[in-house]
Amino acid sequence: MINVEMMASVLEALPDPAFILSRSGKYVAVFGGRDTRYYHDGSGLVGLTITDLVKTEKANWFLGQIDRALATGKLLVEEYELSNRDVKGLSDEGPVEPIWFEGRIQALDFQVDDEDVVLWVASNISERHQLEVRLRELSDTDQLTGLYNRRKLERDLSGHYQNFVRHRVPTAVLMFDLDNLKQVNDAFGHHVGDDMIMAVADMCRSHLRQNDTACRFGGDEFVIALPNTGHEQASQFAERLHQSFAEKLSRFSVGASTATSSVGVTIMLPADGSYEDTLKRADAALYDAKRLGKDRVVFAD
Template identity: 75%
Template sequence: MINIEQMASVLEALPDPAFILSRSGKYVAVFGGSDVRYYHDGSGLVGLYVSDLVKPEKADWFLEQINRALETRRLLVEEYELSSGDVKGLPDEGPEEPIWFEGRIQALDFLVDDEAVVLWVASNISERHDLEIRLRELSDTDQLTDLFNRRKLERDLVLHHETFSRHSAPTSILMFDLDNLKKINDSRGHHVGDEMILAVANICRSELRKTDTAYRLGGDEFVVALPNTGRERAVQFAARLHQSFRKELSRFSVGNTAVTVSIGVTTMMPADRSYEDTLKRADGALYEAKGLGKDRVVSA
C-alpha cells in the first residue's frame, strides 16, 4: 500500500498541474505541474480566487465550467486560451501568441469549507493547437497561389447563405477565369501559365477588403466572396478588378493572343435554396461573358 507521504510525492510528480477548485472559484489545492518546460510553481495560488487572477469575462468562463461539471457530474474536456490580456496585472502588449490549454474538469464527491469542489487538470496544448491550425490551413489552401480552395469556399458559402437567410445580409459572388490560357500554355509553356495564375492571385490579395475572400477552384478558375455587398457595389468592384487584371496581364499577351479575364457577378437572392444556386448563377454569368467575346464583366 502507498502511504500518505508517497501519495503526496506522486501528486507532486504529475507533469501537468491539477487544481482543486471550489464552486466560487477558490484555489483549494494545487498538485503537479512538474514539467518546467510549460509550467511555473502554482503553490502560491492556494487561497486565491480565479477572479483575483484573470479578468471578469475569462473568470466567468472558468466559473461556468466548474458549475457545469458539478451539475452534470461528468468529465468535461474543454480547450481554452490564456493571453497576457486575460491575466490581471500583466501588460496587454505581452506575448503575442496566447497559450492554449486542455482542461479536464471532474466533480469531486466531497466538500471543502462547505463548498462543492472539482478537480481541474490543465495541459498545455499550444504546440498541438498550432499544428492543428497549420494542418487546417494546408487543407484549405491552394498550393500554387496560397488562396483558399474549393473546400474552404463551400464551407464559407454555407455560412454566408445562413447569414443571408436569417439577417438578409447580402453576399455577392464573382466567378472569373483567364481568357486564352490554353493558347499561352501551348505557345510559351505551362510555367508561364502558372505565372499568370499567380498574377491573378496577387491582384486579388491587393484589391480585396479584409472581409472579402478569394478562392482558386482549380486551373484558372477563381471565386471572390464579398460579404455585406449588394449587386451594384459588387459590379463596381468587379469592374475595378477587371481593369487591374487587364493592366497586369497584358505583359503575357503574345501577338494576337490577348491575356484577359472574364467575370460573372451575382448576389444571393431570397429564392436561392442554398449557396449552390448562387454559385450556378455566377457561373452562368461567366459563361455569358465568354459568349459575348470574353474580357468583360456580366452580372446576373
C-alpha cells in the first residue's frame, strides 16, 4: 500500500511542475519540476499570487483559465507562452524566443482557506512548438523562391475577405508573371530561368510591408496580397514594383525578346462573393496586360 509519505515522494519526483492554485491566483502548493533542463525550484512561489509575478494582461489570462476550469469541472489543455516581458521585475532585454508551455488545468473537489482550487500542470513544449512552427513554414513555403505557396496565400486571402465583409478593411491583389521566360529558358537553360524567378522573388520581398503576402502561384506566376490597401495605393505599389522588375530583369533579355513583367491589379469589391472573385479579376487584368502587348500594369475595377 502506498502511504502519505510515499505519495508525497511521488509528487516531488514529477518531471513537470504541478501547482495548486486558488481562484484568486494564489500558489497554494508546488510539486515536481525535477527536470532541471527546463525548470527551477518553484517552492519559493508558495504564498505568492500570479499577479505578484506576472504583468496584468498575462495574469488576467491565467486567472481566466482558472475560472473556466472551475466553472466547467473539465480538464482544460491550453498552450501558452511566457517571456521576460511578461514577468514583473525583469528587463525587456533577454532571450528573443519565449518559452512555450502546455498547461493542463483541472478543478479539485476541495477548498483551501475557503477558496476553490485547481491543479495546474505545466509542461515545457518549446522544442515541440519550434518544430511545429518550422514544419508549418515548410508546408507554406515555395522551395525555389522562399516565398509563400498557393495554400498559404489562399488562407490569408480568406482572412482578408472576412475582414473586408465584416469591417470593410480594403485589400488589394496583384497577379503578375514574367514575359518571355520561355525564350530565356531556350537560350540559356532552365537554371537561368530559375535565377530570373528568384530575382523577382527577391524584389517582391524588398517591397513588402510586414503584413503583406507574396506567393509563387505556379511556374512564373506570382500573387501579392496587400491588406489595408485601396485603389490608389495599390496602383502606386504596382507601378513601383513593375519599374523595379524593368530595371532588374533587363540582364535576362534575349535579343529582341526583352525580359519584362505583366501585372494585373484589383481590390476587393462589395460584389465579390469570396476572395476567389477578387483573384479571378486580378487574373483577368493580367490577361489584359498580356493582350495589350505585355510589360505593363492593368487595373481591373
